[in-house]
Amino acid sequence: MRPTLTLLGLLVPLSVASLLIGAAGIGFASFGSDPHMALIMSVSRLPRTLAVILTGAALAIAGVVMQQMVRNRFVEPGTTGTAESAALGLLAVTIVAPASPIWVKMVVASLAAMAGTALFLRLIRRLPAREVLLVPVVGLILSGVLGAIVTFVGWQTDLLQLISIWLMTGEFSGVIAGRYELLWFAAGAAALAWFAADRFSILGLGRETTTSLGLNPDAVMRLGLVVVSVVTALVIVTVGMIPFVGLVVPNIVARRLGDNLRATLPVTAAGGATLVLACDIVGRLVRFPYEVPVGTILGVIGSGLFLWLLYREPAHG
Amino acid sequence: MICVKNLSHSIGKTSVLQDISLEIPKGKVTALVGPNGAGKSTLLSLIGRLMPLQTGRISIDGSDIAQTPTRELARRMAILSQTNSLGSRLRVRELVGFGRWPHHQGRPTHEDEQLVMQALDALDLTALGNRFLEELSGGQRQRAFIAMALAQGADWLLLDEPLAALDMAFARRIMAQLVALREAGRSIVVVVHDINHAAAWADHVIALKEGRIAAEGPPETVCTSQVLGDIFDMELRVTQIEGKPLVLHHL
Numbered sequence: 001m002r003p004t005l006t007l008l009g010l011l012v013p014l015s016v017a018s019l020l021i022g023a024a025g026i027g028f029a030s031f032g033s034d035p036h037m038a039l040i041m042s043v044s045r046l047p048r049t050l051a052v053i054l055t056g057a058a059l060a061i062a063g064v065v066m067q068q069m070v071r072n073r074f075v076e077p078g079t080t081g082t083a084e085s086a087a088l089g090l091l092a093v094t095i096v097a098p099a100s101p102i103w104v105k106m107v108v109a110s111l112a113a114m115a116g117t118a119l120f121l122r123l124i125r126r127l128p129a130r131e132v133l134l135v136p137v138v139g140l141i142l143s144g145v146l147g148a149i150v151t152f153v154g155w156q157t158d159l160l161q162l163i164s165i166w167l168m169t170g171e172f173s174g175v176i177a178g179r180y181e182l183l184w185f186a187a188g189a190a191a192l193a194w195f196a197a198d199r200f201s202i203l204g205l206g207r208e209t210t211t212s213l214g215l216n217p218d219a220v221m222r223l224g225l226v227v228v229s230v231v232t233a234l235v236i237v238t239v240g241m242i243p244f245v246g247l248v249v250p251n252i253v254a255r256r257l258g259d260n261l262r263a264t265l266p267v268t269a270a271g272g273a274t275l276v277l278a279c280d281i282v283g284r285l286v287r288f289p290y291e292v293p294v295g296t297i298l299g300v301i302g303s304g305l306f307l308w309l310l311y312r313e314p315a316h317g
Numbered sequence: 318m319i320c321v322k323n324l325s326h327s328i329g330k331t332s333v334l335q336d337i338s339l340e341i342p343k344g345k346v347t348a349l350v351g352p353n354g355a356g357k358s359t360l361l362s363l364i365g366r367l368m369p370l371q372t373g374r375i376s377i378d379g380s381d382i383a384q385t386p387t388r389e390l391a392r393r394m395a396i397l398s399q400t401n402s403l404g405s406r407l408r409v410r411e412l413v414g415f416g417r418w419p420h421h422q423g424r425p426t427h428e429d430e431q432l433v434m435q436a437l438d439a440l441d442l443t444a445l446g447n448r449f450l451e452e453l454s455g456g457q458r459q460r461a462f463i464a465m466a467l468a469q470g471a472d473w474l475l476l477d478e479p480l481a482a483l484d485m486a487f488a489r490r491i492m493a494q495l496v497a498l499r500e501a502g503r504s505i506v507v508v509v510h511d512i513n514h515a516a517a518w519a520d521h522v523i524a525l526k527e528g529r530i531a532a533e534g535p536p537e538t539v540c541t542s543q544v545l546g547d548i549f550d551m552e553l554r555v556t557q558i559e560g561k562p563l564v565l566h567h568l
Contacts (some may be wrong), residue, residue, distance in 0.1 A: 206404070209398075
């Protein structure tokens, strides 16, 4: 697994950098002796670094699972209404039962994400298979409509500020110990995808082939729906939506290594983690000691990468 | 034996198959022929449980396909449908390897790998094993999908137009291979476009027209100018070469 090793070779130094970079200076000299520094490490820097890695890996995997489900490379949970549905669910809980514990919010957001994604899957079922770009367009329209509902309700209830964090600018500056652990569940959901890797690869070959190999395509779809929705909802609940990771990383990995997910999922996970961590570090350095949200950095880098992908690979969706 | 009873099927308001009852013999090469839109592919897809049954029953070696678990069916029959459109970026070896999935569920044994190699070899794909499918020509890709169905190692092999996109040499090789598989004890049902491939290689021919069975029997009885002329609504001559009917449909 050379690509995984290469990416881990990048990820390790980036993680070290992430531990060292921040408003409070950390010196090698006082390492281990300064209790204040140990506190910063264990409460802020380490949780943040872990949160970034878990988010990047989980979102990249959710992206590739989604792409296998709809057999289209130009979708990710952020462009198919999944994120907006999760936000809608989260908004509903916040309005109806603002004091409910975080796990209730997480469950409601996940269920809403599942419903929204199921709606998207239903909408695209009738689209002609040849029209590769219609699928992402329908996804964008659906997310636009759902996003408008979210904004309208948020405006009426004075919750716009929360919404802009959930949907627009996911970022990690608020991550401290005790406020990111849900992301381990997101990583768990992504790990579930690894156990079903062959099933998703087979699903990518189409319903007929899936059936003829003795798998129920609907069952595999439902599994994918759970993975995608849980990952998206948990990321939104904890740090907010991070765009483009689920789109760019799986596309680059597929170009290089193909769609045999059993082999490529570790690379995809490592790639997502590396990309988001690099962008988070850039975000922390651009206006040091202030921060630019990682979503903004990724938006810039990601849209550039995506345009490059579109022009590089026009023929096969 | 595959047994079809009172099978009707419609798509939207269009009736595709009307009250079909037939038996497909075990241990033979059976060819499904007929004009475009006669319902050949639909019949094959229904037998291969790729579409839900509307009315009628289908059983394969005594098991009703509506009652038998799909995984169990996958070990008994492999079906290659016409719509293997490409969305996936898989290598030829990976695709053919998935043919063994019903047997190993993700944990291939040495035997599975051996069978995949044999299937690749049978379709002359060994040298292309590491190539991505989308980098192949239409015919090579078609061969990869056939190899996948072959690797599945099922008693029954259902193939929908396997010769589409193949050149003459490979078309003949595939048909000869199907006959060799029959010799090895498998049963084959194949939709063929070119009637002469059915006439030359099949043991049993089933001709469909407008959703009904128009003729059924050994090639000598089905491939006559009268029967085929009625089915295809055209005049054609049939001659014989080496005891096999040869349909002169292009003259």
